[in-house]
Amino acid sequence: xxxxxxxxxxxxxxxxxxxxxxxxxxxxxxxxxxxxxxxxxxxxxxxxxxxxxxxxxxxxxxxxxxxxxxxxxxxxxxxxxxxxxxxxxxxxxxxxxxxxxxxxxxxxxxxx
Amino acid sequence: xxxxxxxxxxxxxxxxxxxxxxxxxxxxxxxxxxxxxxxxxxxxxxxxxxxxxxxxxxxxxxxxxxxxxxxxxxxxxxxxxxxxxxxxxxxxxxxxxxxxxxxxxxxxxxxx
Numbered sequence: 208x209x210x211x212x213x214x215x216x217x218x219x220x221x222x223x224x225x226x227x228x229x230x231x232x233x234x235x236x237x238x239x240x241x242x243x244x245x246x247x248x249x250x251x252x253x254x255x256x257x258x259x260x261x262x263x264x265x266x267x268x269x270x271x272x273x274x275x276x277x278x279x280x281x282x283x284x285x286x287x288x289x290x291x292x293x294x295x296x297x298x299x300x301x302x303x304x305x306x307x308x309x310x311x312x313x314x315x316x317x318x319x
Numbered sequence: 320x321x322x323x324x325x326x327x328x329x330x331x332x333x334x335x336x337x338x339x340x341x342x343x344x345x346x347x348x349x350x351x352x353x354x355x356x357x358x359x360x361x362x363x364x365x366x367x368x369x370x371x372x373x374x375x376x377x378x379x380x381x382x383x384x385x386x387x388x389x390x391x392x393x394x395x396x397x398x399x400x401x402x403x404x405x406x407x408x409x410x411x412x413x414x415x416x417x418x419x420x421x422x423x424x425x426x427x428x429x430x431x
Contacts, residue, residue: 237417238417240419240420242420247425248424248425249323249409249422249423249424249425250362250409250411250420250422251422252419252420252421255418255419295361295362297362297420299416299417306364306367306377306378306416307352307364307416307420308364308378309354309361309362309363309364310361311359311360311361312361
């Protein structure tokens with residue numbers, strides 16, 4: 208089964224609105240990463256948050272991590288049509304070195 | 320730097336045929352991995368390698384073989400193709416699983 212589960216599966220918003228995606232996982236982790244995938248392309252790394260961090264920012268992106276709830280969220284502020292893509296979380300588990308596990312992804316559509 | 324390159328971009332095989340998907344990186348990364356992506360399934364780890372001469376199985380290794388004779392190359396071999404192996408295959412590399420992964424553009428494989 209997938210270690211990371213994203214929620215919602217699909218999100219449709221208007222340009223300028225904020226988009227929030229959530230990721231839950233089952234076992235302890237070393238870090239959690241978020242990736243973006245444009246249609247038909249490879250994945251692009253967005254941000255990495257370590258298990259001892261609670262929040263991280265990168266431009267319009269804000270990631271939070273709650274290890275007690277085994278969950279993370281990705282917030283994209285002031286969304287643009289170019290943000291339309293699939294977003295995946297990936298976890299590096301504490302006891303399985305080398306096995307980065309991806310969730311099923313959230314499909315974000317930003318309407319101009 | 321070319322980053323992570325994959326060949327071919329597209330491939331059609333008949334059931335029972337074998338082939339090798341090529342992956343190369345020029346970033347001197349120790350960690351390389353292969354994923355398959357199916358609709359609604361996210362990315363699933365097939366095999367990974369933490370350095371030349373060292374490989375290990377991921378989540379869905381059956382029907383695939385890998386070797387790592389050099390730091391740069393990590394080919395994925397399909398031993399006897401089956402329709403269930405129809406998928407998009409991504410290769411990725413990084414210094415370690417704990418760091419951001421660099422993905423190739425993918426190989427779209429169809430097995431008839």
